[in-house]
Amino acid sequence: MAISEKSMKILWALSGGCCAICRTKLVIPPEVEKDDDSIIGEMAHIHPQSPGGPRASAPFDGNRDHHSNLILLCGNHHKLVDDQENGWPVERMRRVKSEHEAWVTRTLAFDASAAESKEPLFHMIQSGADLWSLIASAWSFLPSYSEENRTDAEIEQLISMLDELKDWMDIASSLESLKEQRDARRRMDEILEECVNSGYFLYSRKIRVQSSTGMNHSPMVWWQAEIRAVPIESFFELVHEHLDKKGHEKGGEATDADGE
Ligand SMILES: [Zn+2]
Incomplete structure:
Protein backbone atom coordinates (compact mmCIF):
# COMPACT_ATOMS: atom_id res chain seq x y z
CA MET A 1 0.00 0.00 0.00
CA ALA A 2 1.09 3.55 -0.57
CA ILE A 3 0.47 6.70 1.43
CA SER A 4 -2.74 8.25 0.14
CA GLU A 5 -2.83 11.84 -0.99
CA LYS A 6 -5.29 12.56 1.77
CA SER A 7 -3.00 11.18 4.47
CA MET A 8 -0.16 13.28 3.04
CA LYS A 9 -2.22 16.47 3.08
CA ILE A 10 -3.36 15.90 6.63
CA LEU A 11 0.13 15.04 7.87
CA TRP A 12 1.71 18.07 6.20
CA ALA A 13 -0.98 20.40 7.48
CA LEU A 14 -0.97 19.03 11.04
CA SER A 15 2.81 19.35 11.08
CA GLY A 16 2.70 22.89 9.75
CA GLY A 17 5.16 21.85 7.06
CA CYS A 18 7.96 21.64 9.63
CA CYS A 19 10.21 18.88 10.91
CA ALA A 20 8.65 17.52 14.10
CA ILE A 21 12.09 17.40 15.76
CA CYS A 22 13.96 20.57 14.68
CA ARG A 23 11.07 22.60 13.18
CA THR A 24 13.01 23.31 10.03
CA LYS A 25 10.67 24.47 7.30
CA LEU A 26 10.32 21.75 4.75
CA VAL A 27 9.18 23.75 1.75
CA ILE A 28 11.81 26.09 0.41
CA PRO A 29 10.54 28.73 -1.99
CA PRO A 30 12.58 29.37 -5.12
CA GLU A 31 15.11 32.20 -5.30
CA VAL A 32 14.38 32.80 -8.94
CA GLU A 33 11.01 32.67 -10.61
CA LYS A 34 11.84 29.86 -13.02
CA ASP A 35 12.38 27.36 -10.22
CA ASP A 36 9.74 25.52 -8.22
CA ASP A 37 9.37 25.11 -4.49
CA SER A 38 11.76 22.55 -3.15
CA ILE A 39 10.23 19.95 -0.86
CA ILE A 40 12.77 18.69 1.62
CA GLY A 41 10.38 16.98 4.01
CA GLU A 42 10.07 13.24 4.40
CA MET A 43 7.25 11.20 5.83
CA ALA A 44 8.74 8.69 8.24
CA HIS A 45 6.88 5.62 9.43
CA ILE A 46 6.58 5.15 13.18
CA HIS A 47 5.76 1.47 12.81
CA PRO A 48 7.70 0.52 9.68
CA GLN A 49 6.13 -0.23 6.33
CA SER A 50 8.16 -3.42 5.86
CA PRO A 51 8.77 -6.27 8.36
CA GLY A 52 12.51 -5.63 8.41
CA GLY A 53 12.26 -1.86 8.93
CA PRO A 54 13.17 0.16 12.02
CA ARG A 55 11.00 -0.44 15.12
CA ALA A 56 9.59 -3.59 13.49
CA SER A 57 9.59 -5.52 16.77
CA ALA A 58 6.78 -3.39 18.25
CA PRO A 59 3.46 -5.07 17.45
CA PHE A 60 1.00 -3.11 15.30
CA ASP A 61 -1.95 -4.16 13.23
CA GLY A 62 -3.27 -0.78 12.03
CA ASN A 63 -2.82 0.88 8.67
CA ARG A 64 0.89 1.65 8.47
CA ASP A 65 0.41 4.30 5.79
CA HIS A 66 -2.24 6.25 7.71
CA GLU A 91 6.65 5.67 22.18
CA ARG A 92 9.20 8.44 21.73
CA MET A 93 8.23 8.92 18.08
CA ARG A 94 4.56 9.16 19.06
CA ARG A 95 5.27 11.64 21.83
CA VAL A 96 7.38 13.88 19.58
CA LYS A 97 4.71 13.74 16.87
CA SER A 98 1.84 14.62 19.18
CA GLU A 99 3.75 17.38 20.99
CA HIS A 100 4.74 18.92 17.67
CA GLU A 101 1.22 18.74 16.22
CA ALA A 102 -0.20 20.24 19.41
CA TRP A 103 2.30 23.10 19.12
CA VAL A 104 1.25 23.71 15.51
CA THR A 105 -2.41 23.71 16.53
CA ARG A 106 -1.75 26.20 19.33
CA THR A 107 0.22 28.36 16.92
CA LEU A 108 -2.71 28.55 14.57
CA ALA A 109 -5.22 29.11 17.34
CA PHE A 110 -3.16 32.17 18.21
CA ASP A 111 -3.13 33.48 14.65
CA ALA A 112 -6.64 32.54 13.65
CA SER A 113 -8.18 34.71 16.31
CA ALA A 114 -6.06 37.70 15.30
CA ALA A 115 -6.05 40.86 17.29
CA GLU A 116 -8.93 40.62 19.71
CA SER A 117 -7.03 38.76 22.36
CA LYS A 118 -9.92 38.92 24.80
CA GLU A 119 -11.94 36.60 22.61
CA PRO A 120 -11.62 32.91 23.25
CA LEU A 121 -9.32 31.12 20.84
CA PHE A 122 -10.39 28.82 18.08
CA HIS A 123 -9.21 25.28 18.50
CA MET A 124 -8.97 22.55 15.98
CA ILE A 125 -11.72 19.96 16.28
CA GLN A 126 -9.80 16.73 16.53
CA SER A 127 -12.50 14.08 16.79
CA GLY A 128 -16.19 13.34 16.37
CA ALA A 129 -16.50 13.34 20.15
CA ASP A 130 -15.10 16.92 20.33
CA LEU A 131 -17.50 18.03 17.63
CA TRP A 132 -20.45 16.39 19.33
CA SER A 133 -19.74 17.92 22.72
CA LEU A 134 -19.59 21.35 21.08
CA ILE A 135 -22.81 20.88 19.11
CA ALA A 136 -24.73 19.29 21.96
CA SER A 137 -23.88 22.04 24.43
CA ALA A 138 -24.64 25.09 22.26
CA TRP A 139 -27.87 26.92 21.62
CA SER A 140 -26.89 28.74 18.49
CA PHE A 141 -24.51 28.13 15.66
CA LEU A 142 -22.34 30.46 13.63
CA PRO A 143 -20.41 28.81 10.80
CA SER A 144 -17.91 30.50 8.49
CA TYR A 145 -15.72 29.29 5.64
CA SER A 146 -13.58 30.51 2.78
CA GLU A 147 -14.26 29.59 -0.84
CA GLU A 148 -10.76 30.31 -2.04
CA ASN A 149 -9.18 27.63 -4.25
CA ARG A 150 -12.09 25.28 -3.81
CA THR A 151 -14.23 23.66 -6.48
CA ASP A 152 -17.98 24.20 -6.45
CA ALA A 153 -18.44 20.56 -5.52
CA GLU A 154 -16.14 20.90 -2.50
CA ILE A 155 -17.88 24.05 -1.32
CA GLU A 156 -21.30 22.44 -1.71
CA GLN A 157 -20.16 19.42 0.24
CA LEU A 158 -18.86 21.62 3.03
CA ILE A 159 -22.05 23.68 3.16
CA SER A 160 -24.21 20.61 3.38
CA MET A 161 -22.03 19.36 6.29
CA LEU A 162 -22.39 22.69 8.09
CA ASP A 163 -26.14 22.65 7.54
CA GLU A 164 -26.30 19.15 8.86
CA LEU A 165 -24.41 20.20 11.99
CA LYS A 166 -27.03 22.86 12.59
CA ASP A 167 -29.77 20.23 12.27
CA TRP A 168 -27.96 18.04 14.78
CA MET A 169 -27.76 20.93 17.19
CA ASP A 170 -31.50 21.44 16.94
CA ILE A 171 -32.23 17.85 17.91
CA ALA A 172 -29.29 17.22 20.26
CA SER A 173 -31.23 17.73 23.47
CA SER A 174 -33.90 15.27 22.38
CA LEU A 175 -31.43 12.43 21.81
CA GLU A 176 -31.75 10.56 25.04
CA SER A 177 -30.80 6.97 24.41
CA LEU A 178 -27.16 5.98 24.57
CA LYS A 179 -27.46 4.44 21.15
CA GLU A 180 -28.70 7.67 19.61
CA GLN A 181 -25.84 9.55 21.25
CA ARG A 182 -23.32 7.04 19.98
CA ASP A 183 -24.74 7.20 16.46
CA ALA A 184 -24.52 10.98 16.59
CA ARG A 185 -20.85 10.86 17.61
CA ARG A 186 -20.13 8.44 14.78
CA ARG A 187 -21.83 10.71 12.32
CA MET A 188 -19.67 13.57 13.64
CA ASP A 189 -16.57 11.48 12.82
CA GLU A 190 -17.85 11.04 9.28
CA ILE A 191 -18.60 14.74 8.94
CA LEU A 192 -15.07 15.66 10.04
CA GLU A 193 -13.69 13.20 7.52
CA GLU A 194 -15.85 14.60 4.74
CA CYS A 195 -14.71 18.12 5.56
CA VAL A 196 -11.08 17.01 5.28
CA ASN A 197 -11.94 15.41 1.94
CA SER A 198 -13.22 18.78 0.79
CA GLY A 199 -9.92 20.32 1.90
CA TYR A 200 -10.98 21.89 5.20
CA PHE A 201 -10.07 21.53 8.85
CA LEU A 202 -12.74 22.58 11.32
CA TYR A 203 -11.92 25.01 14.10
CA SER A 204 -14.30 25.98 16.82
CA ARG A 205 -14.87 28.07 19.86
CA LYS A 206 -17.78 28.48 22.20
CA ILE A 207 -18.78 31.93 23.29
CA ARG A 208 -21.20 33.23 25.82
CA VAL A 209 -23.78 35.45 24.20
CA GLN A 210 -25.90 37.87 26.11
CA SER A 211 -28.97 39.66 24.89
CA SER A 212 -30.95 42.23 26.78
CA THR A 213 -34.52 41.16 26.40
CA GLY A 214 -35.87 44.44 27.67
CA MET A 215 -38.89 44.45 29.95
CA ASN A 216 -38.13 43.52 33.50
CA HIS A 217 -36.58 40.25 32.53
CA SER A 218 -32.97 39.58 33.29
CA PRO A 219 -30.78 39.40 30.21
CA MET A 220 -30.75 36.12 28.34
CA VAL A 221 -27.47 34.25 28.21
CA TRP A 222 -26.59 31.31 26.05
CA TRP A 223 -23.68 29.50 24.45
CA GLN A 224 -22.96 29.93 20.78
CA ALA A 225 -20.85 27.46 18.84
CA GLU A 226 -18.71 29.11 16.18
CA ILE A 227 -17.21 26.85 13.59
CA ARG A 228 -14.62 28.07 11.14
CA ALA A 229 -13.76 25.86 8.19
CA VAL A 230 -10.09 26.59 7.52
CA PRO A 231 -8.70 25.53 4.13
CA ILE A 232 -5.84 23.10 4.64
CA GLU A 233 -3.39 25.27 2.65
CA SER A 234 -4.10 28.41 4.61
CA PHE A 235 -3.57 26.48 7.79
CA PHE A 236 -0.16 25.66 6.46
CA GLU A 237 0.51 29.25 5.43
CA LEU A 238 -0.57 30.64 8.79
CA VAL A 239 1.86 28.40 10.61
CA HIS A 240 4.65 29.52 8.34
CA GLU A 241 3.81 33.20 8.69
CA HIS A 242 3.80 32.74 12.41
CA LEU A 243 7.21 31.09 12.29
CA ASP A 244 8.55 33.91 10.15
CA LYS A 245 7.29 36.46 12.63
CA LYS A 246 8.40 34.77 15.79
CA GLY A 247 11.38 32.78 14.66
CA HIS A 248 11.84 29.40 16.24
CA GLU A 249 10.55 29.89 19.74
CA LYS A 250 11.85 26.82 21.42
CA GLY A 251 13.00 23.32 20.90
CA GLY A 252 15.04 24.31 17.89
CA GLU A 253 18.41 22.76 17.46
CA ALA A 254 18.47 25.49 14.91
CA THR A 255 19.66 24.02 11.68
CA ASP A 256 21.39 26.07 9.06
CA ALA A 257 19.41 29.27 9.08
CA ASP A 258 18.18 30.86 5.90
CA GLY A 259 20.74 33.56 6.51
CA GLU A 260 18.79 36.68 7.28
ZN1 LIG B 1 14.75 17.92 11.52
Whole structure:
Protein backbone atom coordinates (compact mmCIF):
# COMPACT_ATOMS: atom_id res chain seq x y z
CA MET A 1 0.00 0.00 0.00
CA ALA A 2 1.09 3.55 -0.57
CA ILE A 3 0.47 6.70 1.43
CA SER A 4 -2.74 8.25 0.14
CA GLU A 5 -2.83 11.84 -0.99
CA LYS A 6 -5.29 12.56 1.77
CA SER A 7 -3.00 11.18 4.47
CA MET A 8 -0.16 13.28 3.04
CA LYS A 9 -2.22 16.47 3.08
CA ILE A 10 -3.36 15.90 6.63
CA LEU A 11 0.13 15.04 7.87
CA TRP A 12 1.71 18.07 6.20
CA ALA A 13 -0.98 20.40 7.48
CA LEU A 14 -0.97 19.03 11.04
CA SER A 15 2.81 19.35 11.08
CA GLY A 16 2.70 22.89 9.75
CA GLY A 17 5.16 21.85 7.06
CA CYS A 18 7.96 21.64 9.63
CA CYS A 19 10.21 18.88 10.91
CA ALA A 20 8.65 17.52 14.10
CA ILE A 21 12.09 17.40 15.76
CA CYS A 22 13.96 20.57 14.68
CA ARG A 23 11.07 22.60 13.18
CA THR A 24 13.01 23.31 10.03
CA LYS A 25 10.67 24.47 7.30
CA LEU A 26 10.32 21.75 4.75
CA VAL A 27 9.18 23.75 1.75
CA ILE A 28 11.81 26.09 0.41
CA PRO A 29 10.54 28.73 -1.99
CA PRO A 30 12.58 29.37 -5.12
CA GLU A 31 15.11 32.20 -5.30
CA VAL A 32 14.38 32.80 -8.94
CA GLU A 33 11.01 32.67 -10.61
CA LYS A 34 11.84 29.86 -13.02
CA ASP A 35 12.38 27.36 -10.22
CA ASP A 36 9.74 25.52 -8.22
CA ASP A 37 9.37 25.11 -4.49
CA SER A 38 11.76 22.55 -3.15
CA ILE A 39 10.23 19.95 -0.86
CA ILE A 40 12.77 18.69 1.62
CA GLY A 41 10.38 16.98 4.01
CA GLU A 42 10.07 13.24 4.40
CA MET A 43 7.25 11.20 5.83
CA ALA A 44 8.74 8.69 8.24
CA HIS A 45 6.88 5.62 9.43
CA ILE A 46 6.58 5.15 13.18
CA HIS A 47 5.76 1.47 12.81
CA PRO A 48 7.70 0.52 9.68
CA GLN A 49 6.13 -0.23 6.33
CA SER A 50 8.16 -3.42 5.86
CA PRO A 51 8.77 -6.27 8.36
CA GLY A 52 12.51 -5.63 8.41
CA GLY A 53 12.26 -1.86 8.93
CA PRO A 54 13.17 0.16 12.02
CA ARG A 55 11.00 -0.44 15.12
CA ALA A 56 9.59 -3.59 13.49
CA SER A 57 9.59 -5.52 16.77
CA ALA A 58 6.78 -3.39 18.25
CA PRO A 59 3.46 -5.07 17.45
CA PHE A 60 1.00 -3.11 15.30
CA ASP A 61 -1.95 -4.16 13.23
CA GLY A 62 -3.27 -0.78 12.03
CA ASN A 63 -2.82 0.88 8.67
CA ARG A 64 0.89 1.65 8.47
CA ASP A 65 0.41 4.30 5.79
CA HIS A 66 -2.24 6.25 7.71
CA HIS A 67 -1.22 9.76 8.75
CA SER A 68 -1.48 8.73 12.40
CA ASN A 69 1.45 6.34 11.87
CA LEU A 70 3.55 8.93 10.02
CA ILE A 71 5.72 11.75 11.28
CA LEU A 72 6.98 14.59 9.13
CA LEU A 73 10.75 15.06 9.39
CA CYS A 74 13.64 16.71 7.60
CA GLY A 75 16.01 14.35 5.79
CA ASN A 76 18.58 14.50 8.61
CA HIS A 77 16.13 13.52 11.29
CA HIS A 78 14.51 10.85 9.16
CA LYS A 79 17.90 9.21 8.81
CA LEU A 80 18.63 9.62 12.50
CA VAL A 81 15.40 8.01 13.77
CA ASP A 82 15.74 5.10 11.38
CA ASP A 83 19.47 4.51 12.00
CA GLN A 84 19.07 4.76 15.78
CA GLU A 85 15.86 2.87 16.31
CA ASN A 86 16.73 1.98 19.91
CA GLY A 87 17.06 5.62 20.85
CA TRP A 88 13.89 6.35 18.89
CA PRO A 89 11.36 3.69 19.91
CA VAL A 90 7.68 3.91 18.94
CA GLU A 91 6.65 5.67 22.18
CA ARG A 92 9.20 8.44 21.73
CA MET A 93 8.23 8.92 18.08
CA ARG A 94 4.56 9.16 19.06
CA ARG A 95 5.27 11.64 21.83
CA VAL A 96 7.38 13.88 19.58
CA LYS A 97 4.71 13.74 16.87
CA SER A 98 1.84 14.62 19.18
CA GLU A 99 3.75 17.38 20.99
CA HIS A 100 4.74 18.92 17.67
CA GLU A 101 1.22 18.74 16.22
CA ALA A 102 -0.20 20.24 19.41
CA TRP A 103 2.30 23.10 19.12
CA VAL A 104 1.25 23.71 15.51
CA THR A 105 -2.41 23.71 16.53
CA ARG A 106 -1.75 26.20 19.33
CA THR A 107 0.22 28.36 16.92
CA LEU A 108 -2.71 28.55 14.57
CA ALA A 109 -5.22 29.11 17.34
CA PHE A 110 -3.16 32.17 18.21
CA ASP A 111 -3.13 33.48 14.65
CA ALA A 112 -6.64 32.54 13.65
CA SER A 113 -8.18 34.71 16.31
CA ALA A 114 -6.06 37.70 15.30
CA ALA A 115 -6.05 40.86 17.29
CA GLU A 116 -8.93 40.62 19.71
CA SER A 117 -7.03 38.76 22.36
CA LYS A 118 -9.92 38.92 24.80
CA GLU A 119 -11.94 36.60 22.61
CA PRO A 120 -11.62 32.91 23.25
CA LEU A 121 -9.32 31.12 20.84
CA PHE A 122 -10.39 28.82 18.08
CA HIS A 123 -9.21 25.28 18.50
CA MET A 124 -8.97 22.55 15.98
CA ILE A 125 -11.72 19.96 16.28
CA GLN A 126 -9.80 16.73 16.53
CA SER A 127 -12.50 14.08 16.79
CA GLY A 128 -16.19 13.34 16.37
CA ALA A 129 -16.50 13.34 20.15
CA ASP A 130 -15.10 16.92 20.33
CA LEU A 131 -17.50 18.03 17.63
CA TRP A 132 -20.45 16.39 19.33
CA SER A 133 -19.74 17.92 22.72
CA LEU A 134 -19.59 21.35 21.08
CA ILE A 135 -22.81 20.88 19.11
CA ALA A 136 -24.73 19.29 21.96
CA SER A 137 -23.88 22.04 24.43
CA ALA A 138 -24.64 25.09 22.26
CA TRP A 139 -27.87 26.92 21.62
CA SER A 140 -26.89 28.74 18.49
CA PHE A 141 -24.51 28.13 15.66
CA LEU A 142 -22.34 30.46 13.63
CA PRO A 143 -20.41 28.81 10.80
CA SER A 144 -17.91 30.50 8.49
CA TYR A 145 -15.72 29.29 5.64
CA SER A 146 -13.58 30.51 2.78
CA GLU A 147 -14.26 29.59 -0.84
CA GLU A 148 -10.76 30.31 -2.04
CA ASN A 149 -9.18 27.63 -4.25
CA ARG A 150 -12.09 25.28 -3.81
CA THR A 151 -14.23 23.66 -6.48
CA ASP A 152 -17.98 24.20 -6.45
CA ALA A 153 -18.44 20.56 -5.52
CA GLU A 154 -16.14 20.90 -2.50
CA ILE A 155 -17.88 24.05 -1.32
CA GLU A 156 -21.30 22.44 -1.71
CA GLN A 157 -20.16 19.42 0.24
CA LEU A 158 -18.86 21.62 3.03
CA ILE A 159 -22.05 23.68 3.16
CA SER A 160 -24.21 20.61 3.38
CA MET A 161 -22.03 19.36 6.29
CA LEU A 162 -22.39 22.69 8.09
CA ASP A 163 -26.14 22.65 7.54
CA GLU A 164 -26.30 19.15 8.86
CA LEU A 165 -24.41 20.20 11.99
CA LYS A 166 -27.03 22.86 12.59
CA ASP A 167 -29.77 20.23 12.27
CA TRP A 168 -27.96 18.04 14.78
CA MET A 169 -27.76 20.93 17.19
CA ASP A 170 -31.50 21.44 16.94
CA ILE A 171 -32.23 17.85 17.91
CA ALA A 172 -29.29 17.22 20.26
CA SER A 173 -31.23 17.73 23.47
CA SER A 174 -33.90 15.27 22.38
CA LEU A 175 -31.43 12.43 21.81
CA GLU A 176 -31.75 10.56 25.04
CA SER A 177 -30.80 6.97 24.41
CA LEU A 178 -27.16 5.98 24.57
CA LYS A 179 -27.46 4.44 21.15
CA GLU A 180 -28.70 7.67 19.61
CA GLN A 181 -25.84 9.55 21.25
CA ARG A 182 -23.32 7.04 19.98
CA ASP A 183 -24.74 7.20 16.46
CA ALA A 184 -24.52 10.98 16.59
CA ARG A 185 -20.85 10.86 17.61
CA ARG A 186 -20.13 8.44 14.78
CA ARG A 187 -21.83 10.71 12.32
CA MET A 188 -19.67 13.57 13.64
CA ASP A 189 -16.57 11.48 12.82
CA GLU A 190 -17.85 11.04 9.28
CA ILE A 191 -18.60 14.74 8.94
CA LEU A 192 -15.07 15.66 10.04
CA GLU A 193 -13.69 13.20 7.52
CA GLU A 194 -15.85 14.60 4.74
CA CYS A 195 -14.71 18.12 5.56
CA VAL A 196 -11.08 17.01 5.28
CA ASN A 197 -11.94 15.41 1.94
CA SER A 198 -13.22 18.78 0.79
CA GLY A 199 -9.92 20.32 1.90
CA TYR A 200 -10.98 21.89 5.20
CA PHE A 201 -10.07 21.53 8.85
CA LEU A 202 -12.74 22.58 11.32
CA TYR A 203 -11.92 25.01 14.10
CA SER A 204 -14.30 25.98 16.82
CA ARG A 205 -14.87 28.07 19.86
CA LYS A 206 -17.78 28.48 22.20
CA ILE A 207 -18.78 31.93 23.29
CA ARG A 208 -21.20 33.23 25.82
CA VAL A 209 -23.78 35.45 24.20
CA GLN A 210 -25.90 37.87 26.11
CA SER A 211 -28.97 39.66 24.89
CA SER A 212 -30.95 42.23 26.78
CA THR A 213 -34.52 41.16 26.40
CA GLY A 214 -35.87 44.44 27.67
CA MET A 215 -38.89 44.45 29.95
CA ASN A 216 -38.13 43.52 33.50
CA HIS A 217 -36.58 40.25 32.53
CA SER A 218 -32.97 39.58 33.29
CA PRO A 219 -30.78 39.40 30.21
CA MET A 220 -30.75 36.12 28.34
CA VAL A 221 -27.47 34.25 28.21
CA TRP A 222 -26.59 31.31 26.05
CA TRP A 223 -23.68 29.50 24.45
CA GLN A 224 -22.96 29.93 20.78
CA ALA A 225 -20.85 27.46 18.84
CA GLU A 226 -18.71 29.11 16.18
CA ILE A 227 -17.21 26.85 13.59
CA ARG A 228 -14.62 28.07 11.14
CA ALA A 229 -13.76 25.86 8.19
CA VAL A 230 -10.09 26.59 7.52
CA PRO A 231 -8.70 25.53 4.13
CA ILE A 232 -5.84 23.10 4.64
CA GLU A 233 -3.39 25.27 2.65
CA SER A 234 -4.10 28.41 4.61
CA PHE A 235 -3.57 26.48 7.79
CA PHE A 236 -0.16 25.66 6.46
CA GLU A 237 0.51 29.25 5.43
CA LEU A 238 -0.57 30.64 8.79
CA VAL A 239 1.86 28.40 10.61
CA HIS A 240 4.65 29.52 8.34
CA GLU A 241 3.81 33.20 8.69
CA HIS A 242 3.80 32.74 12.41
CA LEU A 243 7.21 31.09 12.29
CA ASP A 244 8.55 33.91 10.15
CA LYS A 245 7.29 36.46 12.63
CA LYS A 246 8.40 34.77 15.79
CA GLY A 247 11.38 32.78 14.66
CA HIS A 248 11.84 29.40 16.24
CA GLU A 249 10.55 29.89 19.74
CA LYS A 250 11.85 26.82 21.42
CA GLY A 251 13.00 23.32 20.90
CA GLY A 252 15.04 24.31 17.89
CA GLU A 253 18.41 22.76 17.46
CA ALA A 254 18.47 25.49 14.91
CA THR A 255 19.66 24.02 11.68
CA ASP A 256 21.39 26.07 9.06
CA ALA A 257 19.41 29.27 9.08
CA ASP A 258 18.18 30.86 5.90
CA GLY A 259 20.74 33.56 6.51
CA GLU A 260 18.79 36.68 7.28
ZN1 LIG B 1 14.75 17.92 11.52
